[in-house]
Amino acid sequence: MRADVVRFALPDPGDVSGLRQAIDTGRIDPKTIVAVIGKTHGNGLVNDYTRGYLTLSLALLIAEKTGDTPEAVRARVPFVFSGGVEGVLSPHYSVFTAVADETPDSGGKSLAIGVAFTPDFHPHDIGRQRQIDLTAAAVEHAMAAAKIDRADVHFVQTKGPAFTLAEIIADRYAGTPPVTDNPGKLMSYGRAGSALGVAKALGESAGLEAPVLNDFSQFSSVASCSAGVEVRGNEVIVIGMSSAWSGPLAIAHAAMNDALDTAGIYRALADLGLPASPQVSAADAKRLRAGFVKCEASRDGKIRGRGHTMLNDGDIDPQRHIRAAVGAVVASVVNDTALFVSGGAEHQGPDGGGMIALIAERNA
Template identity: 70%
Template sequence: MNMRCDVFRFPLSDPGDVSELEQALLAGDLAAHDIVAVIGKTHGNGLVNDHTRGYLTLSLALLIARHTGETPEAVRQRVPFVFSGGVEGVLSAHYTVFAAREAETSSGGPALAIGVAFTPDYDPGEIGRQIQIDTTAIAVQRAMASAGIASAKDVHFVQVKGPAFGTEDILAAKHPLVSDNAGRLMALGRSASAFGIGKALGEISTDAAVEAAVLKDFWLFTSVGSCSAGTEVRCNEVIVVGMSEHWSGPLTIAHGTMADALDIKGIHAVLNQLDMTADPQLDAEQTQRLRAGFIKCEASRSGKIRGRVHTMLTDGDIDQQRHIRGAVGAIAASVLGDTALFVSGGAEHQGPDGGGMLALIVERASH
């Protein structure tokens, strides 16, 4: 069977605004049954108390359920909703919908492919532990298999959304906690998830993908993994995107890394893989081809960027993730000419330390 993946980006005027998707469903631009994953940026702060992510998740589950006849719970069991809070600076709130359907004809070559999987639910005491690493690795491999992606080299983007826990859940944990600090527990969860991705794809060896290395051995990272956490989920939701001979359509994807927050060469390198040229910015025609952009970033732990001091880690008023999202978001948007980008902080083990991974989905140029 030959499949086709379509990608749609919709603006988000508020965290419950699903009107643009509803219009697309009513117009027949896509079918609700074909929606397999949604990834987006909401207006919140991206921290433990950011409930905008759950609000959008609920709104979308209710909308899709109305159009499919499923219950909202059934929708959430098959569709990963991965939302990251924080659209600081020039970034625009939005969400990207992935739809998969049987293709009418074969394109005769590899095309964008997508697969999803879910881990079992986690107890707060399992976050940052070996069980989270290993179950995430298994889920990544299951998602690859469901997408018909035969080789790790054909995987270009893996998005994981894992749980964050508030004080009540932390106090009720059934297993010993790695940390009882809610914010640090989020970081541990992102890190363990990244190790799971790296282990599944052979980027991090089995011997190295151990909980003792989480948030410690920062030379270990995945170049395709993007990991977030939120109180709206209890398991790890896994989305694998790559290229497969079993899929057709006009879309393609490439990935790379940014060595640090200023590394626009890393962005240009990914564009070059896609036969796009930013000189110094993509022109309007090329920007029109951009279907989605995913970028991870973090403030460098050394406290310096290219030898000069930054204050992101010591600001008592604004969390460092908000600083770095605003900075990297502006840099990436200036190159791509697009502000509806998924720029997410908390890039522990997701790209080089102090930098991050990036993946771009574009429509192939017509010749």
């Protein structure tokens, strides 16, 4: 198999003209699309419907070009979108394709991708053992399908459901109370449960319910988890390296220990042979195909000993603060603003920090 990744600008959440042109010119065969990950213009919270708008727009386009129904497209292609492009970040989406390669490269490993879906969840499943276990099973399925070994997994993106207050209360009245009645807080539980599911699949954690939002020493080093009202179950995308795949692309990841950890960015770049002194050159930046970052406003209210106000701002959600800050830090090093920077890093990388994963063309 051979993977490719193509990024497209997103002028508005319904503008999929970039992919349409790529399909019409033969750059992308729509039947080979296996996943799409992107950043939309919304706030990234429960009431962010830009994610669903882009999902619908892309599903309709791919259905038009393949002859499938939009429902069939959504059943096989994970569409993982995160709202919030604060500061210098640019709205965009990355299209992942996989094709059979009859002349695979000899030796070595190349970018590989596997996808899977869990069954649907109810509000009372979120942050609990069922979500953890089913997410772990989906990750294992995606790894096996793509022939990616545990040690070669560099990035796992999940998208799970968010629920409105009416849905949460209905579940409570049905006798199955969720862990919280707060829709925003339930999103946090969902990201946390998904992350510990990834950690369980990769042997990083026992994958038990008790640590969810309690023991932040347990985390996945490669998980990036989001939640939104546009999905009902967890959509899972596993990206790594595999000798069963070919092509010029590679992926690397590193921990970011806090919002200012440029050393983590440099480590990921170095693993891909992308020098940055102190910034990736314009020429080398063209080799970058996609960048993914998880970040978190540190819970102790401090960054390197000095206080921050992100957790107590009544006007701006902490996720919006941290996306803008970390987005600027990472963009300034990699010389690219079309980055998937996502807040809410519960159990995703070190507490108070997060992780970075980069996909790039290898240096010829």
